[in-house]
Amino acid sequence: MILYGRFHSPFVRRIAIWLNLQGRAFQHEPIMVTGEDFDRLKSINPVGRVPALQIDNGPLLIETAAITDWIEDTAPVETRLLPPSGTDRMEAMRTIAYANSLAEKAVALVYDTIRRPEELHWQDWIDRLSAQCRGALDLLEASAPQSGFFGGQNPAGADAAAVASYDFMKRTHPKVLTEPYPRLEALSQRANQLQAFARTIPD
Ligand SMILES: N[C@@H](CCC(=O)N[C@@H](CS)C(=O)NCC(=O)O)C(=O)O
Known part of the structure; x- marks a missing residue:
């Protein structure tokens, strides 16, 4: 999977820490939301925002809540970082x-x-x-x-x-x-x- 966005973003950093705590490998693409990177970012995420997470053989997820929801849902129970209920x-x-x-x-x-x-x-x-x-x-x-x-x-x-x-x-x-x-x-x-x-x- 590929995580788009720089760790300067508190949202991107949250996702990266979450994946690290779960011991899940990811590729990091530190794209900026401004300047010359913006057009490229829009070609990845038409909304032009980060974080965005490209799932292997799957769609691009956007919005931190939706991304962490997927991360949790696909993690083995013993590595999940949210209490179940x-x-x-x-x-x-x-x-x-x-x-x-x-x-x-x-x-x-x-x-x-x-x-x-x-x-x-x-x-x-x-x-x-x-x-x-x-x-x-x-x-x-x-x-x-x-x-x-x-x-x-x-x-x-x-x-x-x-x-x-x-x-x-x-x-x-x-x-x-x-x-x-x-x-x-x-x-x-x-x-x-x-x-x-x-x-x-x-x-
Ligand atoms: N609601 C979004 C907020 C993400 C956000 O604000 N990202 C900033 C970078 S820290 C961004 O993409 N800014 C560019 C923009 O909103 O146009 C989420 O939870 O993922």
Whole structure:
């Protein structure tokens, strides 16, 4: 299978970590969403977005939720990274939703501050996005484990999502992190010592 998109994207990185944690090999195609790569990206995914996952002898999957759903569904039960049902699954999905919200708003903040020409910056919207990022960070911090991982002794899907989103936020918008997030920071440090995470840290 081929994973399209750079690890700079918190969505792409989440997929890569997920596959690594499951010990599944994949080819990585670090295509950009802008510049000269955009036309090529559209020829792969007409929507022009990443992540996209080309399944061997199968279709191209787009959208992180659909991709992780397929990854889980096709993994042997013992390597799955989501609890099968019940409260544990609900909590894992809730954490992933917090992390996803953070990723969406942090990426939007990149477009509104870094990509958009300065004369078109709209401060009210930038403030709103920043507040939404902090809201998602607060939710993630409050639910993060004090030790170990969301998955317990071993990292799970929720850890892939939380660490990819938190690291992206820290790297792209350090000034928006006006408060410390000690649990998330410690979780990120623990996780990034593991090969499954470390191999996906963007340059
Ligand atoms: N809802 C999508 C969001 C993915 C996303 O925002 N990807 C960004 C890169 S981090 C992208 O493709 N941006 C280009 C665009 O949206 O036009 C998902 O969950 O996969």
